[in-house]
Amino acid sequence: MNLEALWLIPAAPLAGSIVLLAAQGRMPQLPAALIGAGSVGLSAFVALSVALAWGDAGHAPYAQTLWTWIDVGGFTPRITLYLDGLSLVMVGVITGVGFLIHLYATGYMAGEEGYCRFFAYMNLFVFAMLMLVLGDNLLVLYLGWEGVGLCSYLLIGFFHLEDANGYAARKAFVVTRIGDVAMALGLFLLYRELGTLEIGAIADGARAAWGNGSPMCTLAALLLLGGAVGKSAQIPLQTWLPDAMAGPTPVSALIHAATMVTAGVYLVARMHALYVLAPTAQLAVAVVGAATLFVAALAALTQRDIKRILAYSTMSQIGYMFMALGVGAWSAAIFHLMTHAFFKALLFLAAGSVISALHHEQNIYRMGGLWRRLPIPFACMVIGSAALSALPLTSGFYSKDEILLASFAFGATGPWFWAIGSAAALLTALYSMRMIVVVFFGAQHHETSGHDGLNMTIPLVVLALLAIGGGWFGLTPVAAVLPDGGAGAEHGGVLALVTMAIPVLGVVAGWLLFTRRSSWAHLMQTPLGEGTRRLLSAGLGFDAIYDALFVRPFVALARLNRNDVIDGVYVGIAALSRSLHRAASATQTGHLRWYAVNMALGVALMLLLAIGG
Amino acid sequence: MEIVLFYIAAAVTLSATTLVITRLDASHALIYLIVSLLAVAVIFYLLGAPFAAALEIVIYAGAIMVLFVFVVMMLNQGRRGVEQERTLMHPRMWIGPSALTGILLLEMIYVIAASTAPSAAVVVSPRQVGVALFGPYVLAVELASILLLAALIGALHFGRRYMRDRREGAE
Amino acid sequence: MTAISIPLEHVLVLAAVLFLLGLTGVLVRRNAIFQLMSLEIMMNACGLAFIAGGALWAAPDGQVMYMLVLSLAAAEVAVGLGLVLQLERRFGHLDVDAASELNG
Numbered sequence: 001m002n003l004e005a006l007w008l009i010p011a012a013p014l015a016g017s018i019v020l021l022a023a024q025g026r027m028p029q030l031p032a033a034l035i036g037a038g039s040v041g042l043s044a045f046v047a048l049s050v051a052l053a054w055g056d057a058g059h060a061p062y063a064q065t066l067w068t069w070i071d072v073g074g075f076t077p078r079i080t081l082y083l084d085g086l087s088l089v090m091v092g093v094i095t096g097v098g099f100l101i102h103l104y105a106t107g108y109m110a111g112e113e114g115y116c117r118f119f120a121y122m123n124l125f126v127f128a129m130l131m132l133v134l135g136d137n138l139l140v141l142y143l144g145w146e147g148v149g150l151c152s153y154l155l156i157g158f159f160h161l162e163d164a165n166g167y168a169a170r171k172a173f174v175v176t177r178i179g180d181v182a183m184a185l186g187l188f189l190l191y192r193e194l195g196t197l198e199i200g201a202i203a204d205g206a207r208a209a210w211g212n213g214s215p216m217c218t219l220a221a222l223l224l225l226g227g228a229v230g231k232s233a234q235i236p237l238q239t240w241l242p243d244a245m246a247g248p249t250p251v252s253a254l255i256h257a258a259t260m261v262t263a264g265v266y267l268v269a270r271m272h273a274l275y276v277l278a279p280t281a282q283l284a285v286a287v288v289g290a291a292t293l294f295v296a297a298l299a300a301l302t303q304r305d306i307k308r309i310l311a312y313s314t315m316s317q318i319g320y321m322f323m324a325l326g327v328g329a330w331s332a333a334i335f336h337l338m339t340h341a342f343f344k345a346l347l348f349l350a351a352g353s354v355i356s357a358l359h360h361e362q363n364i365y366r367m368g369g370l371w372r373r374l375p376i377p378f379a380c381m382v383i384g385s386a387a388l389s390a391l392p393l394t395s396g397f398y399s400k401d402e403i404l405l406a407s408f409a410f411g412a413t414g415p416w417f418w419a420i421g422s423a424a425a426l427l428t429a430l431y432s433m434r435m436i437v438v439v440f441f442g443a444q445h446h447e448t449s450g451h452d453g454l455n456m457t458i459p460l461v462v463l464a465l466l467a468i469g470g471g472w473f474g475l476t477p478v479a480a481v482l483p484d485g486g487a488g489a490e491h492g493g494v495l496a497l498v499t500m501a502i503p504v505l506g507v508v509a510g511w512l513l514f515t516r517r518s519s520w521a522h523l524m525q526t527p528l529g530e531g532t533r534r535l536l537s538a539g540l541g542f543d544a545i546y547d548a549l550f551v552r553p554f555v556a557l558a559r560l561n562r563n564d565v566i567d568g569v570y571v572g573i574a575a576l577s578r579s580l581h582r583a584a585s586a587t588q589t590g591h592l593r594w595y596a597v598n599m600a601l602g603v604a605l606m607l608l609l610a611i612g613g
Numbered sequence: 614m615e616i617v618l619f620y621i622a623a624a625v626t627l628s629a630t631t632l633v634i635t636r637l638d639a640s641h642a643l644i645y646l647i648v649s650l651l652a653v654a655v656i657f658y659l660l661g662a663p664f665a666a667a668l669e670i671v672i673y674a675g676a677i678m679v680l681f682v683f684v685v686m687m688l689n690q691g692r693r694g695v696e697q698e699r700t701l702m703h704p705r706m707w708i709g710p711s712a713l714t715g716i717l718l719l720e721m722i723y724v725i726a727a728s729t730a731p732s733a734a735v736v737v738s739p740r741q742v743g744v745a746l747f748g749p750y751v752l753a754v755e756l757a758s759i760l761l762l763a764a765l766i767g768a769l770h771f772g773r774r775y776m777r778d779r780r781e782g783a784e
Numbered sequence: 785m786t787a788i789s790i791p792l793e794h795v796l797v798l799a800a801v802l803f804l805l806g807l808t809g810v811l812v813r814r815n816a817i818f819q820l821m822s823l824e825i826m827m828n829a830c831g832l833a834f835i836a837g838g839a840l841w842a843a844p845d846g847q848v849m850y851m852l853v854l855s856l857a858a859a860e861v862a863v864g865l866g867l868v869l870q871l872e873r874r875f876g877h878l879d880v881d882a883a884s885e886l887n888g
Contacts, residue, residue, distance in 0.1 A: 590884030592819075596810050600713050607720040619790050623798050630802055630825055634809035639817050646821055653832060656798075659790060660839045665831075665847045672854055673828065677861050684865045685817060688872055694815075697877060701814045710811035714804040721800040725793055735842040745844035746851075753848070757855040764859030771866025778873050 002053045005046050006064045006081050009091060010130040012043040013123040020120035027116045033106040036119025040102045040126055044095035051088055059085065063136055077197060080136035086481040089334060090133035090266055093341045097258045098126050100459035104349050105250035107456035108356060112248075118158060122254065125151035129259050133266060138187050138197040141267070145183070145231065148260045149176050155255060156247040165246045172240040179230015179237050183267075186223030193220070203273035212277055221274045221281035225288070228264030232318050234292045239542050241315055245307040249352030252307060257314050257348055258341035265321045265337055269330055272483055286326020286407075290420045293319025295540055297427035301434065302536040305362045306351050309435050312539075313388060314344055316424060320403050323417060329406030330482035336399035342470045343387035343396055346463035350380035353456060354439065357448045364435065369444030376452070378440050380460045385432035387467040389503040390425060397500070398471030400425065404499050418495075422502050429506025430513070437514040619659050625652040637698040639685045643678060650674040661736030795836040802829035816868045816878040820861065827857045 016039030020032060027035075054062065061084040069077045083091075102122060109118055128147025135141040157169030191197055193216055194205035210217040228234075233241035233256075244256050255261070268275060268285060275282040293316045300312035317340050324333035354370065354377050355362055371378045387396035404425070407417035535541055587598075629649035636642040650673050657666035690697070746754055806829060809822030831850045838846015868878065875882045 585888050588887055590887030592880050592883075593811055593814070596807075597710070597713065600717065600807060600811065604713065604717050604720065607717070607724070611720060611723060616790055619794075623794075626798070627801060627805075630805045633825065634805060634813065634818070634822060639815070642818065642821060646824070649825070650828065653802075653828060656795070656832065657835055660795065660835055662835045662839060662847050662850075665835050665850050668851060668854060669831075672858065677824065677858055680861055680865060681817070681821065684868060687869070688817075688878075690878070694878075697879075698815060701879065702812070706812055707808075710808045713811070714808045717807070718800060718804050721804075722797060725796045725800065728793075735839065737838060737842060737844050737847060741844040742847045742851075745848050750848050753852055757852055760859050761855055764862045768862040768866045771863070771870055775866070775869040775873055782873075 003050060003057065003062050003083070004064065006050055006062070006083055006134070007066060008046045009043050009050065009095065010081075010127050010134060012039045012046070013126040013130070015039060017120050017123035017127060020116050020123065023116055025114060025116045029110060029115050032116040032119055036123055037099065037102040037106050039123055040095060040099045043126070043130070044099040047091050047095045050083070051092065054083060054088060065136075069139070075191075077137050077139040079140060081134040082136035082199075083134070084481050086266075086269060086334065087133050089338060091130065093338055094126065094129050094133065094259050097341050097345050097463070098129075098254060100462055101250050101254045101258070101345060101349065104253075104352070104456050104459040105248075107453045108250055108352055109248060114158065118155075118248070121151055121154045121158070122250075125155065125255060125260070129263070132263055136198060136200075138190070138199065138202070141199075141270075142183070142187060145180065145227070145263065148255070148263060149173065149180065149231070152176075152244070152255050152260055155251040156244050158247055158251065162246075168240075168243040168246040172244045175237050175240040176230045179227045182223050182225075182230070183227025186220050186227065189216070189220045189223060199270060202271070206273055206277055210277055213279060214277065217274055218278040218281050221271070221278040222284060224267060224271055224274070225281060225285055228267045228322075229288060230264075231267075232261050232264030232322070233315050234264070234288050234319060234322060235295060236542070238292060238296070238315055239539065239546060242303075242308050242311045242539060245305070245311050249307070249348055249355060252311070253345045253348035253352070256311065257344040261314060261318055262321070262337050262341070265318065265325065265333060268322070268325050269334055269482065272325075272330055275325070276483060282326055282328070283413075284326070286323050286410075286417060289319045289322025289324070289326055290417055291319070292316065293323060293424045294420050294427075297424040297431065299536050299539050300431045301427060302533050304364060304537075306355070306364050306367075306435065306439065307348075307362060309364075309431060310344070310347055310351060313347075313428070313431070314340075316428065317344065317388070319424075320400060320421065323407060323421060324403040327407040327410040327414065327417060328483070329403055332399065332402040332406055334482070336396075336403055339387065339395035339399045339467075339470050342463055343384045343394075343467040346380055346460065346467050347384035347388065349456075349460055349463065350377040350384060353377040353452055353460070354381075357450050357452075358446045359449065361446055364438045366445050367439045368442040368446075369440070370448065371440040373444075373448045374440075376457060376460060380464050381436060381440070383464045383467050385436055389429040389432050389507060391503055391507065392500055393468075393471075395467055395469065395471035397503075401496070401499050405496060408495060418499075422499060425499075425502050426506040426509075429503045430510045433507055433510025434514050437511070441515065615659050619656060622652045622655040622659070625649075626656070637695050637702070639690065639694060640682070643681055643685065646681075647674050647678050650678065664739035664742050792836055792840050796833060799829045799833040799836065802826075802832065814879050814881055816871055816880050819880060820864050820868065823864075824857060824861070827853055827860075 016035050019035055020027065023032070054060075061082065063083070064081045066079040066081065069079050102119070105118070105122070109115055112118070125148060128144045128151060130144070132141055132144025132148060135144060153169045153173040156172055157165045159165050187197065190202055194202055194209060196202060196205065206217060230237040241256060241261070245252055247255075275285065296312045296316035296319060300309050300316065303309045303312060317336070321333045321336050321340070324330070324336060354367065354374060357370075357374055357377075358367060361367065383394075387394040390397040390400040404418055404421045407421060408414050410417060538544065626649050629645045629652065632645045633642045633649065636645065650669060654666045654669040654674070657663075657669055688694075803826050806822045806825030809825065810819055813819055813822065831853045834846045834849040834853065836846070838844065838849075840846075871880075871883060872878055
């Protein structure tokens, strides 16, 4: 297979989605599973072949134009697929991890209502995400962007008969929409200033038209950042991600851990030319990332729902990626994106196994003592948590330490970023230990049942291997694309040792704290402790703030306008017409003499006018 | 001389017409109407239209009014009709219409007085009328006859219904 | 042809007054027969106006129009009296205000 098969990569999931949608839910489970998982598997296989062919071709960027999308007034975006190191890494993650998750889902969703629909939406999502990363111009990227937003909505609200799932889906859609609007404004600005939406041309045009720190460039970069913040659930648009866990666990694994939420990171990395020219915007990226990673780690410490712990954890890890982008460690960010996909998907799938074994119990305090009954999920969660906490020699270790060391070397503010990142790394280890200890150790509160099939076990094993060994790849493909040339920070010195030691400390502290519940529980009994716990559990009150600031006034306004003003105009016209009709028909009394009087009056008036005029 | 006769005939017409619209008994009103029409016929003759005067008497007073008389006799309202009229009419009802017609009268007098047409009048003989009827107005005559035919059929229809209903009512 | 010395404005005023008397009768009287009679008065007044006009212009057209008006009056009376009979049959009296169902 050669590079020309690039179009097959997004086409296979699209075809799968169309076939499954056309079946209108009447396809039996086995063919649906084969088409659903098989299309993504085919895409993964083609991606592998294309990667090998790309390597043979000397890592040169390859563009494949499929057709011209629009041709109006000099604006001719084309559907062009662009393959370089960055998009290859993303494609690999999406199709590889995506295929494993699809395979897992064939087992997890077995017996559920809407099996066919599930895989249709999942395939559609994979297609949209691939278009996002393979797009040569920002319009194709935006197509993918909107597509993943739609599929996220469809899949969060997959169990649509429950109201709460619908609310969660709408919340996700509306909050990301705010980001999407900012991004659209950014696109408009870029097109107006630079006259093109092709990414390469924008990079060249920006360097030519705008100097360093130009306000227009900063504005465009900030607007694109707005879009990224929405899609990647960073502060201030992060409130949707914990609620999005209402979707099925494979959805949480694929969309809200491995791929969609990383779209923001990809966008900033892809448009690195703009951010290099606008240091203020780049600093904003770093600040957003740093704030989010710390806040989310705090919130994850107090969650009761196992999936919400993982959701806040995802938010925190993406914060690391943003911080890395902000301090100029572009390759480290993408590296962390890849390793995070591995271990976060592993964690979610293992959590899914635990949840389904306990008949969809998600409260960790109702679990316990499961390490003997569920050995494989236990092992996977331990491996995943180790990678998450960046314990030495796991994949997460390589990527996260890369980020922390690079941020230290950033400049005057570098050490602050390092400090925040390291503190959050400590918290990460703590909450991971809390999760493992509470779920798998202690007294068992819930009976387990069921047994995972091979189609659920194999992805877990593969992901576990990747979570351990994924870090040894390094990021050479990305070297040619990103400004820092794939170079890593130094790994020696005191700083590196300290950075390595902090997660280990966290693990030990966590083991001590959470296996001996008494001291922890004692701390929590105090009013300060209880108040803090409640605040952190509610995501540091962002939901409450947004509710008071935006939702309540809007609802009040809507209630004011309940008898819609605009509608009132039309109703008013109809009412006016009816009253005029009633007035007119009152003159038709049926009395002959009345008509004669009116005629005479008319004549008198006309004569008056004739005489006068 | 003619002017004096004209004013006398005009006075008769006006008074008779006023009496027509204010009577309670239908037959009285009819008689007054006939008087009014006869006076108008005199005026026609004075205006030099003897043919029109003859038609006025023969057709208008002689046929149309007689038709009215027939219907009134047939309805046979009598005293009960008079009583009904007394209840239906009272002086207050005259105010509004009188005001309206007063305004119209003023307007029409204004228009007539303002016109500057010559006031000489000449006699037009029946012969001229006949020539005109068979000349330029022959189509109008035909149309009038069709109109009369339509009225004939309509009156026939109504009358037959009436007779049938009356016969059924009597049985 | 001899000239007639009657001032024609006076004839027209007479016609106007007759016409308005007839109109008043239509507006005031509720008895159907009286309404028809008032209509006759109005049409007669129109005829008078036509004759006066014809005399003015020394043309037979005035009298021709008068004849057409006359035949129209005859036709109308025939049908109208038929309606009066029907009215009396249906309602038992001749009050025109009773027949007012074509309203609203």
